[in-house]
Each structure stands twice: as C-alpha cells, then as structure tokens.
Amino acid sequence: MDMASVGEPVPPLLRGLVRAPARRTAESGAASTTADPATELKQHLAGKSETERERILVELVCDQVAVVLGYASGQAIEPGHAFKDLGFDSLSAVELRNRLNAITGTRLPATLVFDYPTPVSLGRFLREEITPADGPATEPVFGELDRLESTLSALGSDSETQRRVMERLQGLVAKWSAGGTGPVSGTATALDDDADDDSEIESATADEIFKLIDDEFGMS
Secondary structure, X not given: OEHHXXXXXXXXXXOOOOEOOOEEOOOOOXXXXXXXHHHHHHHHHOXXXXXXXXXXXXXXXXXXXXXXXXXXXXXHOOOOOOHXXXXXXXXXXXXXXXXXXXXXXXXOOOOHHHHOOOHHHXXXXXXXXXXXXXXXXHHHHHHHHHHHHHHHHOOOOOHHHHHHHHHHHHHHHXXXXXXXXXXXOOHHHHHOOOHHHHXXXXXXXXXXXXXXXXXXXXXX
C-alpha cells in the first residue's frame, strides 16, 4: 500500500505495515521502500500465540474501520459492535475489504463485512486465513527460548542466582537428552546416569549451555 495514494493518516498499528514513499539517500541517490506490508504483517504475527495473533488482527481491523469511517484512531471503534451499527454501507464495506486485501496480501470477498459482521469476528477470520493452524507450538517455544536468553544476559554477576539458573538449565538439558523423562530440577538425580555428561555440563559456560540447547533442539 502506498501511503501517498491513501491520502489519510496511518494509524499507529499500521505504520510499520504500509509502504513508505520512496526516498533518495544523500550518499547513493537511490530510491528505497519498506518491505511489502503483507510480509511485514506475517513477520509481526510469527511466533505469537493464537490469542495474541487474534488480538493484533482485531486491532488492525479496528484501525482500518476508523480510517474508512473518518475516526481519529481504532480505539474509537468498539470491536464487538456490528459494522452496520457503526455506519457501514456497501461502498465503505468494499473500501475496508480493499484495504485489508492490501495489508494482508489475501484476496478477501466483497461480502466480507456481511459474512463477518463485527471487528472481532473479522479479526478471527483473518487469523485463520493468513496464519497457519497451531501445531505443537514450536514457534512460541523458540520465542520463549529467545526471551530466556535475553533474561539471562541481563542477570549480572550475582553468583548465587547464576548457580541456581545453571542447575535448572542442567536439569532441563538432561531431561531432554534422556528423551523427555526424568525430573526438570534436582540435577543430581537427572544427571547421575551419565557422569561424563555431568562433568561437561558443570564446567560449561553460559554460552556453551545455550549452544548445547541449540544443538539438542536443532536450532543451530
């Protein structure tokens, strides 16, 4: 979507999801644009839980409804209200459909607001259309691991905290190495089966522990 062709302010949620006007840099003089909005939206949704994806998409619908109806922002739109009660007619319904087509990269029906009569039901439909059905929740797991790594990096030099965290990580790695059985904490029980592994893990640095987790989960 080209912001210049829209001719209206872009709601905050969509500022990273629309195509910015081409700009020339002083160094190269070459035009550059942001990535395709549909691609950015899918990247934004990646790794999110099903509930979070739905929340984001309902907000997206509300923001676009606000643009179509001339409201200042999507916060003025009640997600549970029917589109017809919000003032939609056939023309505004088609305009909303066209905007969502451009942002999601999905070909949506002209009867969209009649088939899904509220922002909530429409947001739920979009989640099912543009995001894959949740499997074993692998993406959220990797997201949690990324967050864990970030948290551990900010721990500082508290040796007692580092020791306790290391014990929990050792127990987790030992459990997964054993095929997902055994205790998560209490590393003495979890690691007694393999003294060599115990020695290697106890002497490992934090970076080495993360590398071991990466290798175990096939993340490298």
